[in-house]
Amino acid sequence: MNPALERALQDCANEPIHLSGAIQPHGYLISCQLPDWTIRHVSANVETLTGSPPEDMLRHSLREFLTDDLIQAIAETIGFGEPGSPPQRAAVGNIGPMANLCDISVHVADGLVHIEVEPQPRSAGERSPTVVAQTMIARVAGSDDIHDFNQRVAEQVRLLTGYDRVMVYRFRPDDSGEVVAESRDAALPAYLGLRYPQSDIPVQARMLYLRNRIRVIPDATYVPVPILPDRDSHGGPLDLAQMALRSVSPVHLEYLANMGVVASMSISIVSGGRLWGLIACHHRTPRRVPPGVRAAADMFGLFVSMRIASREQQDAVLLEERARTARDTLALRLDNASDPRLALQSELDLLNRAVESDGVGLVQAGHWYSAGRAPDETRLPVLLDWLRRSNTGTGAVSTERTSDWNPSSPEDADGIAGVLALPLDLAREEWLFFFRCEQVEEVRWAGRPDAPFLIDHDGNKIGPRASFSAWHETVRGSSAPWSDADRRTAGRLYAMLRERYRRGALHAELGDMGARRVRLDVREQRTRLLQLSELLEGLVHVSPQEATELSERINKLERDLQSMIGTTNVANAD
Incomplete structure (x- = not known):
């Protein structure tokens, strides 16, 4: 491998994307410490939400900025969850002097309660995420063919979210990925059947997809909003792995731009504890996806994951x-x-x-x-x-x-x-x-797999590849x-x-031991027979009765010897 390319791949794999220190600007972050709800971190844009600048919120109680009913809903939600779990929707309520209607999600990590807030447009209301997900599930559940199932999944997610393109993207054993189903606007080129190299989704990104099932970028041209302070109580960078609002890697934003994608969403498909694939959504213009729609997509994604895991388990059982x-x-x-x-x-x-x-x-x-x-x-x-x-x-x-x-x-x-x-x-x-x-x-790659980055003459990585034209390889x-x-x-x-x-x-060893024992017995009997013959030759005066007895003993020894010789031959033949 080209040393410059190898270095670029390693740099990409080592990027600490969970420590970005910032969020996307379509929401706000408030991190508190229990039991008194002391605020330890806020996003730099929080004044727009609460009317109070960050320095007036830090080290104060959350009760000064949120109503008791919202805090109660947040407390109940974290009571049902486990530390390190993905964010859960806690409430929809009015926040700040302008009483902005906001969707509130919460999760607990590193001893802090992380509250993510997203303002919502005032509308006539939205359908229950559970009802929406159940409708979607009913439309795909009857498909037994895996290709038809994947295609229905792509179509249902596009119908739910309105994205220009929705793909079912499956990881292969070598960690490259392949588009196995697609629903798209007719004006867009087809990606179905295209394969993408492993470097497009590095290891640390796949780990985050396992931990956080839904990832949304409403506008990939955003300017990140820093978190204040950007260090935790131990002086280390704040771990944002579980945050839905986490600012993503600049390399990924440039990658989307090179594809002509401005808004994106992904839904993780997990089977047997491993990342099986993604439902990847792309849009050519900024697109907000309301939390209720995301919740329905998350429930639908869980069903898709269980269905695929069940199918894989059935196949494994048949093979076994x-x-x-x-x-x-x-x-x-x-x-x-x-x-x-x-x-x-x-x-x-x-x-x-x-x-x-x-x-x-x-x-x-x-x-x-x-x-x-x-x-x-x-x-x-x-x-x-x-x-x-x-x-x-x-x-x-x-x-x-x-x-x-x-x-x-x-x-x-x-x-x-x-x-x-x-x-x-x-x-x-x-x-x-x-x-x-x-x-x-015959593989159709989305761009050359051996050129995942643009590299200058000095061997420095300057960005992800700009071409995604189909490249054929045998x-x-x-x-x-x-x-x-x-x-x-x-x-x-x-x-x-x-x-x-x-x-x-063991059978062969026992057979060898038996054969050796027979041979020893034959030699012993032969010796006794020779001794009797020598004794008989040395006797001059014997009575007829004694001669008969000696003769019978010699005859018996001869018969035993013949029998042993036969047994030895059989043992050797075995």
Whole structure:
């Protein structure tokens, strides 16, 4: 990677966007300390709301500026919430000498009660957010097809908010993003199917999307309003991660400007505790979204998140059921085999169903066995060399890229890209492999993914990229990634096989011990027989009765010896 680009990406990833020290100008911030509601922080524009300058509010009680009924509503709201939770709507009421109608949200963080206030235009009223969200949910709930569901989601959010463009944006396993559904004004170019590089939404931004489900920028050309004072009681910058009014990164504002976007909103889609994607909304002119509409969008977003999480869970359950059926059948067959280790060679087709893959391979005693789409035996040294470089000593080793396991000639890999390997016996270099075929993709990027920033001749970043024109790329050498569910399935299979492997080794060891015991008994009986023969030769005078008894003993020893010899041959054959 270009060093200047690498440095720019690192700078972007390190930007403390939650410590901006300012809010957007369409609202006001008052932060108080309980139990006496002492004001510790205010936004610099607060005089417009309360009629009192910041210096006359700091260290005074909130009761001097808000009515008791509003303070009571705020207290009840924080009583139901948890510290660190996203802001919750507390009340709608009149504030200040002009009795401005305001929407009030509140949350608790770092020992302070943070009150965010947004003036609202006087109107005939708005529909209940709950009723609006229920109507939206009813319109999408009947869709079982994921593509149709995503499209309906985009259409419902656009109908609710009135934005020029609404997209469902899904994160891929490599953290790049792809527009999987879109509802837009016909005058706008289509973004459906476009992919965006990971750097467009860096790690710290994705973390904030997890913590704060709704993010709104009514006018991206705004001038930030500082918070006074800008430091907390410990002298550190005020953490604004949970604030809906938080001023966003200047880089993001420039990014929106380069796209021709003036107003935006995002709704987080969360599945299994991870950020699955976003419902991203864009508008070409400033656009306010009332808190009631945002509340309805938030509830709708929660439903979308639960629906997607449920679908992913159902898919995972179906895959696990198929894998468990194959695993249980395999365990039964190995349990009935005289040597489970050797029996594994004839069960490759069943193994191929135990983990979702295109092919399977097994190396035992230096020999290669395979089924389905798998490299031929000439690739075994390359695979083992990759394992020696990658294996940490325990557990599975995996990759999705041909260049990892076959770096010298990735173009000559028999169409195989993904490999997941399970160690069966590290001392003997015995491994079980699962393979996935290469997926050739024609990707349409929104601008060049290798040029996410504008960089000057000195290598300094001067801003985000200005072009979002579709840029085509053919991606080769990669397979579908091994998911966490794949690794869990492989882990269960590994545990079962290791148990059978140990059982087979114990069976072989006991067989060897039995064979050695038989051989020792044969030698002992042979010695006794020779001793009797020598004794018989040394006897001159024996009675007929004694001769008969000796003869019977020798005959018995001969029969026992013959029987032991037969047992030894059988043991060696096993």
